[in-house]
Amino acid sequence: MTRFSAFSLFAKALGGHQSWPEQWPDASPKPAYDAIIVGAGGHGLGASYYLAKKYGITNVAVIEKGWLGGGNTGRNTTIIRSNYLYDESAHLYDHALKLWDGLSQELNYNTMYSKRGVMMLAHNVHDVQSFKRHIHANRLNGVDNEWLTAEQAKEYCPPLSISPNARHPVLGAALQRRGGTARHDTVAWGYARAAAALGVDIIQNCAVTGIRRGADGAVEGVETTRGFIASKRVGVSAAGHSSVIMQMAGLEFPLESYPLQALVSEPVKPVFPCVVMSNSVHAYMSQSDKGELVIGAGTDQYVSYSQRGALHIVEHTLAAICEIFPIFRRMRMLRTWGGIVDVTPDRSPILGKTPVSGLYVNCGWGTGGFKATPGAGDLLAYTMAKDEPHPINAPYNLDRFRTGRLIDEAAAAAVAH
Amino acid sequence: MSEALARTDPVSGLAFAGQGVTLSLAGPMARFSLRTRQPEALEQLLGIELPRKIGTSHDGAACLGPDEWLLRAPAGTTLAMGTGLPLAITEVSERSVCLIAEGARAAEVLAAGCPLDLDRFAVGRATRTVFETVEIVLLRTGDMRFEVEVWRSFAPWLSMALESAARPLR
Amino acid sequence: MSGFRLDQGGRVDRSRSISFSFDGVTYQGFAGDTLASALLANGVLLFGRSFKYHRPRGLLGAGSEEPNALVSVSRGPGRHTPNLRATAVEVYEGLTAKSQNRWPSLKTDLGAINDRLGMFLPAGFYNKTFMWPRSFWDKLYEPAIRRMAGLGEAPTQEDPDHYGAVYAHCDLLIVGAGPAGIDAALEASGTTKRVILIDEQDEPGGGALDDPALWSWLKESLKDLAAAPNVTVLSRTTAFGYYHDNFIGAVERLTDHQAELCSGPREKLWRIRAGEVILAQGAIERPLVFAGNDVPGVMLASAARTFLQRYGVVVGKSVALMAAHDSGWRDAFAHARAGVNVAAIIDVRATVDAELLADAEALGIAVRLAHSVTDVHGRLGVKGITVSPNGGSAESRIACDALLMAGGWTPSVHLWSHSKGSLAWDDALGAYVPDQPNEKVRCVGACSGKWNFGSGLVIDTLPTPRDQSRIKAFVDFQNDVTAKDIHLAVREGFKSIEHIKRYTTTGMATDQGKTSNLNGLQIASQALGRHVTEVGLTTFRPPYTPQTFGALAGHAQGDLFQPTRKTCIDGWAEEHGAVFELVAQWRRARYFPQGGEDMHAAVNRECRAVRSAVGIFDASTLGKIEVVGPDAAEFLNRMYTNPWKALEPGRCRYGLLLREDGFITDDGVSARLAPDRFHLTTTTGGAARVLNMMEDYLQTEWPELDVWLTSTTEQWAVIALQGPMARKVLEPLVEGIDLSPEMFPHMAIREGTICGVPTRLFRVSFTGELGFEINVPAAYGRALWERLMSAGAALGITPYGTEAMHVLRAEKGFIIVGQDTDGTVTPNDAGLDWAVGKKKPDFVGKRSLARPDIAAAGRKQLVGLLTDDPAVVLEEGAQIVADPAQAIPMTMIGHVTSSYWSEALGRSIALAMVEGGRQRMGEMLYVPMPDRVLRVRVSGMVFYDPEGVRLNV
């Protein structure tokens, strides 16, 4: 692996950049591996990297039906934060956040993780109560999250309107300064390059068509469009397509896949310094390093694999953005796109073992998977290497839907009265 | 006993007039939600005839669903409640107000936020629908006249939205 | 010819001179000019700076595909729009435009240092650098990158304009009013179909506007369409997105071209449902890829012709053509015929149509076949070109001041792709063309790949004797992506076009690759040694061109953003100085400060009044559902946790509603008016959700039940009178109801009249005091409120808001669903087992209560908390621990859900969810705050009047 640095860039430039090697080889499947990861998104590639790096399992294949990083990794709004309410969630997302810090150096690939702060706006008394609850719980969990008054919020993010006459006035905000964004593609590429350097095969354009199980029911490998590939350990990290893959192993899952849209504006000079989220108004936004305002829209209401969202979702999103940031009304939407998000009944992920021996799963991240990328990869790797979950992901088992021990962050913020 | 209580309306009587459209508030009326799977029983009880085709209206009764009618009658009208019969009559006189859009541009103004194909919405049609995010019951009572039933707390917003759509002429 | 404007010709109105400014210099143009054509006419060639290298750029195109000439237009406070294409900005008197992304000036831009350093800034350079030292990223590298990036400046003030929206329906929607679109409209004009013809330009005509021979046809055709009652023609309207089921989004620009600001909407969003769609979006010419192809003055041949024919402006006095396609020859001929010197026609092809050669000869134009331009001279404008024979190294220089490029054509399949129609590769065109439709849609004219522009050679880069790895031959002009960047990406293993696009950013600029995508694909295909179709196809997504946020938001702006629901008593509250809070869609009076009171003083006073005299409260926002029919009681019995069948008419009951997963979703007091009629109440925020949930069960699970649900939330105004004097205030106003405690006990309902209007009078209490909730038809709510205020004046009647209501109910341990419960709380958790019918075999959510972790011990339970220091009011949301000395992360065993100063008790009170809370009565727990640890003792939930004697006065 050619080490990336300003020096190597300089040296290669003198040679007209002719001698850069491939960042990862385009591998063809071998007959068998020690472990297979299905899905070459950030999570799956991350898992392969940590399997090789931390657990010494290097005979690993990551198989991807399209191009790596082409699913939700490359289609999200890249928000990173860990100020979740429940202990289980705070531990999970903060584990990831700690890995984000230093990831560029670890992978020798600039993932552009930018700790510019994630600010969540409180618009009513209920929001205030809910955010205070988060802040207190985060503090005692060692997760940073602080309360800002409306004026402090405006100071942190000048485009914010704090007019008391707004339909949803800003009463304050919760700010996680360690939160921020990263450059989505580079996370997948960085993991791919680092994993490949450790011997992982990254096999693109190879769709899984079946999961082969032995007489004892345990996994023996995967059938693919490029033939059967044997492995006693298969980890599925296929986001919106998880249901389809799990059904190949005869498992029914509590998942539904919905279209989620996002959009960006034309690039402008720096004007928006942080990430702002508003659950009440249904808007969240940041500005990319390129200068585009990056805006998350809502999900459509129906199950779909079409990656094609509806116009009225965009209308409502931009109306909300213009309500909170009225100076942006003349900005223009440049590009919209859609992803497929897999959602569980409690909107928390499923990460761990499955009822099928040798089959592991990492799914159900809904709209929030990007921020967990390094953590999910690490924990999936741990679970596959040890055949038991790490204490952090142990609560995220499938059995919680039977026992009722759900981890329902959204319900905890429920609005009523 | 002192004098009778005065009524309060959520919007003023005349919202807008000009540029081919008039927006106004209809006077008080009685409204009833009529529900049954046996319309004959209702007809017999009330002595009226109910339209059977969903989305149509006559004699003040609009068929909104397979078992649902909105009956609008002069203010003060009372109905038998049909206790014990397999039907439901609920008075909703003050739940909504009725905004009237009249004139050559009435359909255009409504189309600002209503997704129905109003060219194909003939006189005599009536249906629940939306204006942007607000639910309404839309009745076409004339070629150039629409009545919009809207829950009273949404009426100021709707009235403002219709007025805003009525104001600009290109 | 004066300057660059021809003495005659073009469609501009030479009788109307218009003055405008660009970068502070005032120029003159004509009505009908774009900013681009008017500046060109004034000899301005330099329009902007590129994104990454800050290279000087002129016009590449003449329409909405333009990648280079981006400007900002400002017209007073808040009306600042960045990144507009000069080719799509119509000039008006006083137009003020500025170039972007340069400092200190367009001519001398210090950012151009990036161009000198370009060799160190290849595609993806930022992935490989800026990692050390670690701390520099946040403080130094990233801020610097951000400042260098971006195009124009964002607006800094609120936009004073407003925007409109409309739904439209038609049988036939035609997108694009060029000849093909107009023909389609003419054909349909004689039918009964409703036709909408949309075009993005200021006048319909498309390609016909560039061809004077078609102008009389165009005029006649437009006259015919104007006369057809079934045809609507929308100009300045961009169909930007094609959505499911022939739903098309379009934005009409109404005011930006007008000199006078007008009061109407600036832009209007058209949401069109079409029976059938015809796409006639034409085709966009492709640039050629060679060194120097981005020097100002190098442009698409078709664009030069547009400026010539439509605007009467020449792009140079001596132009050369670099062609790979016949169409460029015709564009060059048009220039020659207009009197412009055509210095040379260079064609990469060895042979071309004999007719073209003959025409060139007749016009005296020098022709070089099998040659390519290998360099362009000049920095801020073309001074000449170097030409070499293909495969040879001889160089010759040709003097010219503009170079036209004719690289072939790309059908505009954007909307077709949005609609998920499939595409087929056409080797001869070197482009994707529409194949199988996915909606009821077809393509006509050039966007279908059929045109009469002649033919050409599909070529990825022009041959050159120079080292390809050392030249800057641009593919994506705005984002500064060169052919060598794409080669680098391929070399580094990026093999899918999506990867190449993301790695190099080709096609991701504000023109979304309209001129660059196909060249990028060809170069990638060549570099990979794979056929184009194996490299992939980047999908087009809405919008076709960038669209204003405000237009997409439509009406939803300011007061029209979202309705704020107000009760009929809200106006009185506002007039009496209430401070409001927003709850779901409603606004509710939170407290009524008097004489400069703060919230606490006001709430304490309001609470005292309720406990000592009588308070009046607007409860109209409570959800209400009338449940009617012979099976009404059976239905409620199945929905709610507690039994309903035995409830007698005239009596009320607290109802608890679970979701099927066993968690509390809503509650409320409901009354049985008659054997077959119930009046339900729900929480304010839960009304719609509860009704929908009940309809779901009724319609789909128990359709056999004869019961119907009607929302009556807005039918009734609800006024709560609470306090020992409540009956005294009420009694004189009510007719037909005996208010005596014997005849009208707690949890009863009576119907009668109050002040002459019908009422449903509940005797209920959410305060622990004697209480009534008076329901009257909403139109009379405000008048009744005022009547009660005067009737109670002597007794000290006091209006109170939601905050006092919260305190009063907390003193009694009454929960608020959504505050004390949070969607993860069961009846047992909330201490509401008394409201669960033990003998009922089933109700919604019952089975889930038996799940292992729901039935397990140690769940959080709702209890009371009393602080050691009675003056300390806990913060709602504060966390509770058993051991305050433990290290972080601490084990949290609960949190405070409600917390208030209780005026009646003279101390603070709180409700909290605590693990195993009911087994901890009297136990000392701790609330660690940032500055100190608070000690609290677990208590019962009823703090005030635990015997409930005050209810029965």
Place this chain on the structure above:
Amino acid sequence: MLLIHCPYCDEARAEIEFAYAGEAHIARPPDPAALSDEDWTHYLFIRSNPRGRHHERWRHIHGCGRFFNAVRETVSDKFEVTYKAGEPRR
């Protein structure tokens, strides 16, 4: 925005009049108490989520108010058919 044919109104109407209501033909068990935890979990949470034909419920909430069933292809989002509640699975 989808165009949805309401089988009660017998008209195609805009999606914003409708509320999606999840997978269809998942009947509430007549005697939930008799179910094992596994079976109850299955009823509550397990969904087929197919890439292909999906049986689903919609409610014409801002129209006739009725719940009805539909078969929709989840890759193209195209409706194959809509039919009234209570009618057999198509």
